[in-house]
Amino acid sequence: MINLIVIVISAIMFALLLVWWRWPAFRSWIEAPKYFMLHQERRFDDKPKG
Amino acid sequence: MTNFAEHSPYRTERGNAQTLGALPSIEYSLIRAHVFASLVTLVISALFGILVATKFTFPEFLGGHGWLTWGRLRYNHTQGIFFGWLGNAFLAFFYYAVPRLANRPVLSRKLGWFLFWIWNFAVVLPGWVLVAAGFSQPLEWAEFPLVVDAFVVLAFILMVFEFVLPFLKARLSDLYVSAWYTIGGIIFTMLAYPVGNFVPELVPGAQGAAFSGLWIHDAVGLFVTPFALAIAYYVIPATTRRPIYSHFLSMVGFWVLFFTYPLNGTHHYVYSAIPMAAQKGAIVASAYLGMDVILVVTNLLLSLRGSSGTASKDVPLRFVWFGVVSYLVVSLQGSGQAFMPVNRFIHFTDWVIGHSHLAMIGFGSFVALGGIAHLWQHIPGTRYNERMMNWSFWFLAVGLTLMVTDLTIAGLVEAQVWESSAPWIDSVRAVGSYWLVRTLSGLPILTGFVLFWISLVTGPRLSEATTSATSRVAQENNVAFEEIPEVSREILSTGWLSYAHVVAFGAGVGFFALSFLVLAILPGKELADEIKRVAPVTMSTLTASEQRGRVIYGREGCAYCHTQQIRFLAADVRRFGAPTEAWETKYDYPQLWGTRRIGPDLSREFDLHPRDWQLTHLYNPRLVVRDSVMPPYPWLFSGNANQPTQEALDLLAYLQSLGRARQLSGFEQQVLVSNVRPATPDMAMPREASARATPPTVPIAMTGGYSGSAPVLHPSSNPGDLQEEVSRGGTLFAANCASCHGAAGRGDGKASSSLLPKPANLTAARFSDERLSSVLWNGVAGSAMPPWRQLPAEDLRALVAYIDSLHVPEAAPAAPEPATLLLGKAFFIANCSSCHGVEGAGNGPAAAALAPSPTNFHLKKPTEQRAWEVLENGVPGTAMPPWQNQLSGDQLHALVEFVRSLYAPPQENSGQ
Numbered sequence: 038m039i040n041l042i043v044i045v046i047s048a049i050m051f052a053l054l055l056v057w058w059r060w061p062a063f064r065s066w067i068e069a070p071k072y073f074m075l076h077q078e079r080r081f082d083d084k085p086k087g
Numbered sequence: 088m089t090n091f092a093e094h095s096p097y098r099t100e101r102g103n104a105q106t107l108g109a110l111p112s113i114e115y116s117l118i119r120a121h122v123f124a125s126l127v128t129l130v131i132s133a134l135f136g137i138l139v140a141t142k143f144t145f146p147e148f149l150g151g152h153g154w155l156t157w158g159r160l161r162y163n164h165t166q167g168i169f170f171g172w173l174g175n176a177f178l179a180f181f182y183y184a185v186p187r188l189a190n191r192p193v194l195s196r197k198l199g200w201f202l203f204w205i206w207n208f209a210v211v212l213p214g215w216v217l218v219a220a221g222f223s224q225p226l227e228w229a230e231f232p233l234v235v236d237a238f239v240v241l242a243f244i245l246m247v248f249e250f251v252l253p254f255l256k257a258r259l260s261d262l263y264v265s266a267w268y269t270i271g272g273i274i275f276t277m278l279a280y281p282v283g284n285f286v287p288e289l290v291p292g293a294q295g296a297a298f299s300g301l302w303i304h305d306a307v308g309l310f311v312t313p314f315a316l317a318i319a320y321y322v323i324p325a326t327t328r329r330p331i332y333s334h335f336l337s338m339v340g341f342w343v344l345f346f347t348y349p350l351n352g353t354h355h356y357v358y359s360a361i362p363m364a365a366q367k368g369a370i371v372a373s374a375y376l377g378m379d380v381i382l383v384v385t386n387l388l389l390s391l392r393g394s395s396g397t398a399s400k401d402v403p404l405r406f407v408w409f410g411v412v413s414y415l416v417v418s419l420q421g422s423g424q425a426f427m428p429v430n431r432f433i434h435f436t437d438w439v440i441g442h443s444h445l446a447m448i449g450f451g452s453f454v455a456l457g458g459i460a461h462l463w464q465h466i467p468g469t470r471y472n473e474r475m476m477n478w479s480f481w482f483l484a485v486g487l488t489l490m491v492t493d494l495t496i497a498g499l500v501e502a503q504v505w506e507s508s509a510p511w512i513d514s515v516r517a518v519g520s521y522w523l524v525r526t527l528s529g530l531p532i533l534t535g536f537v538l539f540w541i542s543l544v545t546g547p548r549l550s551e552a553t554t555s556a557t558s559r560v561a562q563e564n565n566v567a568f569e570e571i572p573e574v575s576r577e578i579l580s581t582g583w584l585s586y587a588h589v590v591a592f593g594a595g596v597g598f599f600a601l602s603f604l605v606l607a608i609l610p611g612k613e614l615a616d617e618i619k620r621v622a623p624v625t626m627s628t629l630t631a632s633e634q635r636g637r638v639i640y641g642r643e644g645c646a647y648c649h650t651q652q653i654r655f656l657a658a659d660v661r662r663f664g665a666p667t668e669a670w671e672t673k674y675d676y677p678q679l680w681g682t683r684r685i686g687p688d689l690s691r692e693f694d695l696h697p698r699d700w701q702l703t704h705l706y707n708p709r710l711v712v713r714d715s716v717m718p719p720y721p722w723l724f725s726g727n728a729n730q731p732t733q734e735a736l737d738l739l740a741y742l743q744s745l746g747r748a749r750q751l752s753g754f755e756q757q758v759l760v761s762n763v764r765p766a767t768p769d770m771a772m773p774r775e776a777s778a779r780a781t782p783p784t785v786p787i788a789m790t791g792g793y794s795g796s797a798p799v800l801h802p803s804s805n806p807g808d809l810q811e812e813v814s815r816g817g818t819l820f821a822a823n824c825a826s827c828h829g830a831a832g833r834g835d836g837k838a839s840s841s842l843l844p845k846p847a848n849l850t851a852a853r854f855s856d857e858r859l860s861s862v863l864w865n866g867v868a869g870s871a872m873p874p875w876r877q878l879p880a881e882d883l884r885a886l887v888a889y890i891d892s893l894h895v896p897e898a899a900p901a902a903p904e905p906a907t908l909l910l911g912k913a914f915f916i917a918n919c920s921s922c923h924g925v926e927g928a929g930n931g932p933a934a935a936a937l938a939p940s941p942t943n944f945h946l947k948k949p950t951e952q953r954a955w956e957v958l959e960n961g962v963p964g965t966a967m968p969p970w971q972n973q974l975s976g977d978q979l980h981a982l983v984e985f986v987r988s989l990y991a992p993p994q995e996n997s998g999q
Binding site for chain 2: 039041042043045046049050053057064067068069070071072073074075077078080081
């Protein structure tokens with residue numbers, strides 16, 4: 038049980054770090070949603086009133 | 088203001104910004120409705136909590152009717168916070184955030200109102216009413232009855248349609264972490280809720296507890312945490328106008344949370360009968376969860392870098408910040424609590440209650456309040472009253488800090504007492520002042536909630552045509568959106584990532600299924616095999632009366648104060664008896680193991696207390712245990728303890744069945760001989776070897792029958808020391824004995840009217856030190872007198888000295904005539920020796936079968952008046968019959984003289 042948990046979590050972490058390290062474009066992709074969220078905030082703020 | 092479309096990365100990707108289309112509509116009316124419902128239920132639930140806390144100090148307060156008893160209020164307190172407050176608050180946030188994050192409206196306004204009515208008028212309100220009326224489910228975080236659970240599941244299915252479907256139409260590259268948490272929380276709670284609420288009704292005892300443990304943690308981990316983090320991840324960038332520090336880290340945090348949280352559940356049952364592999368798996372998962380929380384909180388706090396000014400001015404953001412810090416503290420605390428060296432000490436104590444309040448108020452509620460306050464500023468026409476909001480924050484922060492600190496210390500105090508051999512009631516006495524402080528700390532918290540509500544309804548009224556609240560705040564605080572960089576087009580054009588959310592969804596469901604497989608299904612199978620292997624074939628099911636009593640036990644919330652699981656710990660075994668084995672609960676649907684001890688464990692209640700003691704205790708616990716905080720249950724009686732209703736008798740029958748199978752099975756011998764469960768050697772913990780291999784012959788809680796090893800406790804022969812002992816004994820007597828024996832020891836305490844035989848009148852006889860020591864050590868079988876050998880020897884000696892002092896020496900009577908004594912002896916041998924023995928030593932041929940045992944007149948000398956009373960009237964509740972119709976006055980007189988002449992205690996040191 039303990040081994041299973043440790044192996045799975047380690048594998049997830051290792052895979053994510055590997056992708057992050059080997060594929061710089063992934064970094065831009067994975068960070069994109071945080072800008073989309075702000076983009077939407079601004080769109081709502083700029084919504085014409087009335 | 089910058090024309091945002093000009094700079095949007097989505098313009099470069101999609102050709103022009105218009106592809107995002109028109110802004111989706113937001114259901115402001117539903118937001119307002121859920122905010123209103125959340126605050127109404129929050130205040131009501133907090134009031135329930137304060138009533139519950141008050142009852143620790145004043146157990147009789149509102150204690151006359153079942154609707155307001157502690158257990159039912161406790162159920163409604165936690166379920167009200169869970170469904171009423173947090174559920175509505177999260178729903179309000181979804182209606183606000185989902186259209187923004189998905190760039191699509193929620194599925195349907197009509198569906199939204201249907202969901203609102205389901206949530207509040209098919210779940211919260213009927214749940215409260217049914218629990219108060221006595222229809223509930225005695226499972227932690229699953230207290231609403233099954234009929235309500237069905238509507239909860241329906242509500243989560245509706246949430247999938249209302250909130251998850253809009254996201255599925257969105258591009259993965261747009262899916263912000265708050266959206267992930269919203270989707271994950273809804274889907275996984277929808278999956279976990281039935282497993283935690285329905286399965287324990289189908290799977291008994293230890294196996295059911297494994298499922299319950301999962302839900303206890305999933306309620307926090309898959310409902311409160313994801314939704315609160317969704318709010319935190321939303322409010323921080325929306326307020327600071329800057330993106331979060333790292334979306335990559337936020338996604339790592341998300342996936343590790345959803346993988347490890349469901350694996351945590353069994354850490355609520357460390358040292359239990361659940362297989363050790365599952366326990367240790369949960370402990371390791373708890374450690375990982377702590378690391379994950381550090382990652383998440385670091386990311387959130389780094390997202391606030393350079394925004395300290397905003398955080399100090401913006402109260403909603405301050406609420407969220409406080410919640411995030413609490414999340415870190417409570418999670419690290421939780422991980423630590425799972426470790427065995429900590430768990431063995433603090434589990435079941437108020438420490439855990441402090442922990443859960445820090446989680447539900449400090450984290451969940453603070454973040455939810457921050458979320459509500461934030462969105463309130465964005466609803467057209469509304470704005471909060473900033474001054475009130477500020478006061479609300481400080482009342483809540485101070486109240487919560489006081490409460491958590493107080494309960495944490497109280498937990499340490501309780502744990503310390505439980506480790507000792509002191510009577511259980513000493514732990515209750517030790518934390519009485521802490522419970523009072525806890526109650527008082529609830530008042531600023533309630534005030535904070537009320538002020539928050541007032542803040543929302545007393546803010547400036549704005550017309551819907553005015554500038555949106557966000558823009559106003561941004562302008563006032565001089566905060567601007569951080570420049571948004573271009574997103575790489577290369578990665579956005581990568582085909583396989585279009586399917587990443589499918590893979591991710593599959594992985595999430597896989598994690599969820601894995602948790603139930605490894606923490607519930609596999610341990611359950613192992614337990615089933617063990618039960619089949621070791622359970623006695625003669626083990627009987629509960630009778631109909633006992634089964635009804637079990638329902639009452641659950642209905643009144645008894646399992647929230649009394650566990651039914653003796654852990655594999657020396658301290659537990661020493662106090663309560665042999666550890667609880669899985670087979671003992673094989674007929675328990677659902678399990679009633681409990682996760683908290685305010686009163687003692689009840690696993691070995693069988694044969695522990697006599698019937699009249701139990702009934703008196705249920706009618707009003709303080710009649711027999713002066714400082715008990717247990718609620719009274721007068722509605723189970725017709726006016727007094729001597730008139731139990733059928734419900735009281737059913738509950739009594741159930742209580743007296745607890746541990747019966749174990750005691751009647753001869754299982755102890757099997758355990759010792761076979762060293763059972765070779766398949767799980769881990770259970771034999773090195774430091775707890777004594778817990779399993781050598782259970783004590785006489786646990787603290789048990790009567791254990793007569794013990795020949797009872798020491799004879801002689802009070803001091805030094806007059807000065809004796810005086811001190813008498814004084815100390817008086818204090819002990821008042822605390823432990825007076826409720827039955829009366830303040831003056833005349834056997835007329837508050838409980839005496841409902842006990843049979845009556846408590847002894849300690850002024851009506853001279854007792855030898857040997858007799859008193861034996862009674863204190865062993866109790867009196869067949870009466871309500873319990874053993875007190877858990878008290879230190881010096882306390883027992885002080886009690887002997889005090890009881891000695893109660894006897895007023897009689898004026899020296901004239902020496903009885905020898906002829907009278909001879910006559911008395913003759914009558915005694917003819918009529919009394921079969922019970923009391925020829926020599927009056929209480930050892931006649933019938934004595935062994937009698938409880939209470941016949942009096943040994945060598946060790947007890949009744950006063951003349953008492954001897955007459957007994958001979959004339961007998962002793963109700965014992966085998967001693969009245970003799971006034973069988974013997975003449977002269978004969979009775981001869982008997983009185985004779986039995987009083989027998990007193991001949993061994994040499995005693997007492998100065999008396």
